[in-house]
Amino acid sequence: MSTRSLAAWSASGLVIALSTSNPVYRAVVLLCALNLLLARGRRGSGTRLLLVSIGIAGLIATLVTLLLSHTGQHVLVRLPAGIPAIGGPLTLEALAFGMATGLGIAAALLAVAPLTLVSQPHELVDALPAPLARTGAAVGAALNLIPGTLRSAVEIREAQRMRGWRARRVVDWPAVAVPVVLTAIEGSMTLAEAMESRAHGTGARTHFSIQRWARYDTVVSVTAALGAGGFLALVVTGGAPGWFPFPVLSAPAISVPALLCCALLVVPSLQVRR
Amino acid sequence: MRRILPRRGLAICLLGTVAGLAASAVRVLPATSLCSAATYPHQVALVVELGDGESVGRCVGFNASSISGDEVLRASGLEYATQGYGSLGQAVCQVDEEPAAYSTCLPSSGSYWALFTARGGGAWQPADVGISSVELASGDAEGLRYDPETGPDPAPPSPAGVCAATGSSAPASGDVVPASPGAAGAGISPALLVAAVVLGVLAGLALVQLLLRRRRA
Numbered sequence: 001m002s003t004r005s006l007a008a009w010s011a012s013g014l015v016i017a018l019s020t021s022n023p024v025y026r027a028v029v030l031l032c033a034l035n036l037l038l039a040r041g042r043r044g045s046g047t048r049l050l051l052v053s054i055g056i057a058g059l060i061a062t063l064v065t066l067l068l069s070h071t072g073q074h075v076l077v078r079l080p081a082g083i084p085a086i087g088g089p090l091t092l093e094a095l096a097f098g099m100a101t102g103l104g105i106a107a108a109l110l111a112v113a114p115l116t117l118v119s120q121p122h123e124l125v126d127a128l129p130a131p132l133a134r135t136g137a138a139v140g141a142a143l144n145l146i147p148g149t150l151r152s153a154v155e156i157r158e159a160q161r162m163r164g165w166r167a168r169r170v171v172d173w174p175a176v177a178v179p180v181v182l183t184a185i186e187g188s189m190t191l192a193e194a195m196e197s198r199a200h201g202t203g204a205r206t207h208f209s210i211q212r213w214a215r216y217d218t219v220v221s222v223t224a225a226l227g228a229g230g231f232l233a234l235v236v237t238g239g240a241p242g243w244f245p246f247p248v249l250s251a252p253a254i255s256v257p258a259l260l261c262c263a264l265l266v267v268p269s270l271q272v273r274r
Numbered sequence: 275m276r277r278i279l280p281r282r283g284l285a286i287c288l289l290g291t292v293a294g295l296a297a298s299a300v301r302v303l304p305a306t307s308l309c310s311a312a313t314y315p316h317q318v319a320l321v322v323e324l325g326d327g328e329s330v331g332r333c334v335g336f337n338a339s340s341i342s343g344d345e346v347l348r349a350s351g352l353e354y355a356t357q358g359y360g361s362l363g364q365a366v367c368q369v370d371e372e373p374a375a376y377s378t379c380l381p382s383s384g385s386y387w388a389l390f391t392a393r394g395g396g397a398w399q400p401a402d403v404g405i406s407s408v409e410l411a412s413g414d415a416e417g418l419r420y421d422p423e424t425g426p427d428p429a430p431p432s433p434a435g436v437c438a439a440t441g442s443s444a445p446a447s448g449d450v451v452p453a454s455p456g457a458a459g460a461g462i463s464p465a466l467l468v469a470a471v472v473l474g475v476l477a478g479l480a481l482v483q484l485l486l487r488r489r490r491a
Contacts, residue, residue: 048331243402244403245402253403
């Protein structure tokens with residue numbers, strides 16, 4: 001599957017997830033993305049870790065909304081009013097809205113997850129238009145800095161523990177932070193030299209292998225664009241109403257055409273992998 | 275949380291409490307009820323309770339299978355003004371010159387227009403979307419109450435009698451169907467059924483993908 005068609009699919013999923021407050025449509029996007037990850041995700045790409053992280057993010061969104069929003073008629077529990085911010089009634093409506101918000105976050109994150117969990121990093125850079133190739137490489141290197149720094153921090157901490165030293169107080173942290181920063185700078189210099197030695201920036205980017213655009217990529221891209229476009233049109237014209245549970249919880253209104261637009265995102269999961 | 279705060283005002287306007295439903299049952303509409311829709315195949319009752327407690331009833335007829343809430347208000351001939359609130363639709367800011375002037379459609383304090391719907395002759399339910407997003411079928415009713423935001427928060431007076439056919443007509447189905455069985459009348463709405471099927475199929479497919487993935491490993 002071409003990375004460009006995958007990017008089109010991700011953009012469509014993101015558009016749908018962010019353009020509605022209706023949890024039913026968000027759930028459909030989430031399930032379509034989950035199907036795609038399970039069907040095409042690379043082994044060892046960290047799918048399980050991502051799912052756990054998304055679950056925690058959704059849980060936090062639910063808890064924050066439940067604790068900070070005291071609107072709604074169905075009171076579940078009443079915290080003492082003296083507690084700052086969270087004191088007051090905790091309502092069923094706030095819980096429902098928090099869950100819907102968490103669902104939206106999960107759906108949006110899962111919609112873009114295939115870009116890193118299905119395709120390889122070099123495929124992503126290859127998929128960029130030629131004028132954006134340098135920008136893509138720079139952004140990719142910058143994005144790689146954070147996980148690289150974290151890995152470096154873990155390695156340095158473990159090395160220091162092997163020598164019998166352990167950071168116990170805040171004042172001990174510079175002993176870890178300084179080597180981490182120095183390692184990051186050294187890594188950046190190494191990367192720059194490696195790119196220069198490969199003549200980066202002197203001409204058009206060459207490819208080790210060229211991704212071919214198959215007929216199925218056209219199907220995926222067209223259905224994704226149709227789904228997102230149709231859904232947006234329905235939202236604008238009022239054909240896909242949002243959902244708001246305050247002050248009385250009610251079931252979300254469902255538009256069948258909007259539901260089918262969301263369900264079009266399942267297409268890339270239906271191809272049998274040979 | 276950030277999404278809650280700007281919408282809280284709209285929610286207060288759109289939705290009311292069900293605690294006052296019993297109180298509304300004992301109130302009756304004054305003789306201002308008007309039915310000018312006898313020649314139409316479908317009818318929707320509109321009940322507007324003004325700030326001074328006076329209620330106005332209108333029977334709006336239409337030919338299509340459904341009609342939106344703002345079309346009902348427009349067809350009633352009553353003066354009104356609305357303001358858009360994104361995907362939730364239009365909120366009602368003014369009806370029959372009440373309030374005479376306003377700077378904010380949904381003020382943080384003071385009165386506002388609360389929107390209700392009654393499906394198929396049922397009880398009033400607070401609307402969960404704006405008036406432009408409310409779809410009404412024949413036999414349904416739309417209610418607006420100028421709510422002072424303090425004290426009791428009853429629903430508008432009963433729509434019974436505003437339209438002769440109210441409560442006896444079979445509700446028509448439109449594209450947008452409330453998912454709540456109670457709001458849609460008896461039984462499960464087709465849209466809810468379709469949503470359950472779609473979600474079930476996708477969840478089942480995910481399970482199959484997971485099993486295949488484990489088998490490949």
